[in-house]
Amino acid sequence: MSAVVVPKSKLRIVLVDDTNTFRSLLRETLQQRFQPAALLDFADGREALASCIATPPDLLIADLYLRQSDGRDIIRDLRQRGLKMQVVVLTAYPEAGLPAELLSLGVAGFVDKNSPLEQIELAVQCVLEGGMFFSATVPPPVPTLSGEPALPRLGADVLSEREREVVHLVARGLLSKEVADRLGLSTRTVEKHRARILAKLGLHDTPTLVRWCLRNGLG
DSSP states (O other), X not given: OOOOOOOTTTOEEEEXXXXXXXXXXXXXXXXXXXXXXXXXXXXOHHHHHHHHHHSOOSEEEEESBOSSSBHHHHHHHHHHTTOOOEEEEEESSOOTTHHHHHHHTTOOEEEETTSOHHXXXXXXXXXXXXXXXXXXXXOOOOOOXXXXXXXXXXXXXXXXXXXXXXXHHHHTTOOHHHHHHHHTOOHHHHHHHHHHHHHHHTOOSHHHHHHHHHHTTXX
């Protein structure tokens, strides 16, 4: 989904992971790094889901394979309810097909739990700033699954040359500030371009925009 940077004073995070030691360590790391207004952590996916429904966070960080439930089911339930929070998925068992599957669920971040914690920090930072982060230990996302949201039939020619430059860099996972630095623009101008691009294409989130870019040779 297209993201707006959330001030730390308002940032709400929900973390669900059923490995107690890992969850505690990650919670402490996130508290120190991002200083969120609220950070709730759960071992039980059902409790995490109930919390997200009752008070939707800005970011959900979810282990993919939980003892009591599946991270995919939690994400699907939230999407079916129209809840648009950002999602970062963690797993100790990365599989080649996961990035594409997660993209279809609107997930913007995916990290191998065997990676250093710094990788999760980078993923969270990237996603909160409107980018995407997929762990380098698995193949890059190539969405080919059936059942994905339909893409607009519009081609790249509907975008101006500058918009194509912006969307190409966005599709490569660059943050708005990085796009601005590459193109010699202000971050505010890049954000305006991103909003205009989404409006032109009738899209509402970054993962779907990336799929559109890949289909139209802008990835």
